[in-house]
Amino acid sequence: FFKSFKSVYLYFIFDMKLLGIFYPPSNMKILELENTGDLTEVQIIFNTIINIIQLSSDIEIFIQPDYYNELIDFIKNFNKTFHSIKIDYNQINLANDENFDYLKEMCLQKAEFYKRNIKIIDILSRKLGLDSIDRIEVFDVTHFYGQDVYGSMVVFKENKFVKNQYRIFKLTNGFNDYENIHEIIYRRFIFEDIPLPDLVIIDGSKGQLNSAINAFNKAIENKKDSVDKYKKIKFMAIAKPSTDKQKEKLYLYENESIIEIDLQDSLLNFIKKLRDEAHRFANSRRKYFSKLIKI
Numbered sequence: 001f002f003k004s005f006k007s008v009y010l011y012f013i014f015d016m017k018l019l020g021i022f023y024p025p026s027n028m029k030i031l032e033l034e035n036t037g038d039l040t041e042v043q044i045i046f047n048t049i050i051n052i053i054q055l056s057s058d059i060e061i062f063i064q065p066d067y068y069n070e071l072i073d074f075i076k077n078f079n080k081t082f083h084s085i086k087i088d089y090n091q092i093n094l095a096n097d098e099n100f101d102y103l104k105e106m107c108l109q110k111a112e113f114y115k116r117n118i119k120i121i122d123i124l125s126r127k128l129g130l131d132s133i134d135r136i137e138v139f140d141v142t143h144f145y146g147q148d149v150y151g152s153m154v155v156f157k158e159n160k161f162v163k164n165q166y167r168i169f170k171l172t173n174g175f176n177d178y179e180n181i182h183e184i185i186y187r188r189f190i191f192e193d194i195p196l197p198d199l200v201i202i203d204g205s206k207g208q209l210n211s212a213i214n215a216f217n218k219a220i221e222n223k224k225d226s227v228d229k230y231k232k233i234k235f236m237a238i239a240k241p242s243t244d245k246q247k248e249k250l251y252l253y254e255n256e257s258i259i260e261i262d263l264q265d266s267l268l269n270f271i272k273k274l275r276d277e278a279h280r281f282a283n284s285r286r287k288y289f290s291k292l293i294k295i
Contacts, residue, residue, distance in 0.1 A: 007060040008052055009095050011103045012067070013111050014041045019048065020107040024099045030110050032160050042070050046078070053087065062095035064104070117159050120270045125198075127263060128234050128252065133198045134158070137188075139212070140203040140278035141171065141180040149174060151184035152282035155197075156274055165194075168285045181208045182215040189219035189230075196229060202237040203275050206258050209237035209251050213258075236261075238275050248272060 005027070011020040017033040036044055045067055052059060063071065075089045095103075125133040136156040143149040151169040155162045169187060173179035181202060188194070202212050213235055220230045235253040248268060252261045263271075 005056065005059060007062060007099075009062045009100050009103050010045060010048060011064055011095075011100070011107045012041060012045055013107055014044075016111045016114055018107055018111055018114075019044070020103045021048070021052075022099060022103040028103065028106065030107055042067055042074050045071060046074055049087070049092070050085075053091075059091070061092045062100060063092060064100070065094050065096070068092075068094050114159050117270065120266055121159070124263075124267050124270070127261075127267065128199065128236075130198055130232075130234060135195060135197045136199045136201065136274060137197040138201040138203070138274045138278040139181070139184055139188075140275070140282045141177060141184065142279070142282040143171075143174070143180075149180060150282055150285055151180060152278050152285065153184070153188060154274070154278045154281050156277075161277060166281055168282070177204065178207055178211040182211040185212045185215035186219045189216055192223075197233060200233060200235045201271060201274055201278075202235070203278060204237050205239035205249070206237070206251055209235060209253060209258055212237075213253050236271075238271055 005023040007024060009020075009022040009024070011022075012018070017036060019031045019033055020028070021031065022028045033044065039047075045063060049061055052061060071092065072089050075087045075092070079086050121133050125131065134157060138154050138156070139151060141149065141151045149171040151171050153167040153169070155165040157165075167188070169184045171180045171183050173183060181204060185200075185202075200212070200216075202208050216230075216233075216235070220227060223230060237251045239249040239251065241248055248271075250261050250263060250268070250271065251258050
């Protein structure tokens with residue numbers, strides 16, 4: 001597939017750990033890098049180039065001017081040290097055209113989106129009485145006319161969805177949404193090998209939130225040595241509006257009661273985005289599993 005492309009553009013935003021890769025005319029990815037450790041900007045770009053060249057050895061690579069000279073020096077030193085692999089630095093050129101401008105704009109937009117989320121999470125934590133919000137877990141239930149019932153847990157941590165920590169639960173309660181929420185929350189919190197969230201969001205209304213609280217309390221009743229850290233977790237629910245002209249309703253469990261809360265649009269839209277991701281994941285997994293042939 002990649003051998004069909006003649007050129008590739010790279011754009012890197014180090015402080016946000018965002019790497020944009022663009023194969024003109026239309027194949028673009030903006031990667032959220034993890035586990036980069038103490039690697040420098042140039043080392044990260046170099047590792048990316050190594051992977052690209054392994055897929056297509058004669059492709060022309062364009063990088064942002066900020067790193068060009070340092071990268072060329074790095075490659076020359078690499079070629080002197082490692083004789084089994086040689087990188088032709090003539091393949092690497094300065095990026096300065098409309099393709100690069102387009103990639104840069106897309107990366108900067110995503111970076112701005114992340115920065116906006118940081119502000120929103122800070123405001124949300126203060127609204128909910130939390131010192132900070134590091135990890136959010138969102139739960140949703142989906143089924144097909146009471147069959148193939150699945151629940152999803154999606155994780156939002158450090159300003160991004162952490163997809164390798166998503167979980168899917170096969171549920172057993174048909175149409176009973178309250179029992180399904182009870183089951184998924186109980187199963188999630190009965191285990192201690194998963195990091196605890198600061199905030200749990202349920203797709204549902206007061207009834208679903210009440211079921212979640214009951215399941216949570218049941219799951220932690222034997223965790224007396226660590227009950228304080230569990231009690232710090234906030235629970236809220238987001239209920240779909242009954243008409244298109246209405247907004248979603250938000251409910252918060254506070255002081256052993258459920259109250260309706262009103263948040264500004266930016267916070268509501270952020271919570272809706274989290275809810276929508278849980279819904280998407282639940283539906284995609286249900287459709288996938290329902291297609292599997294059971295033997």
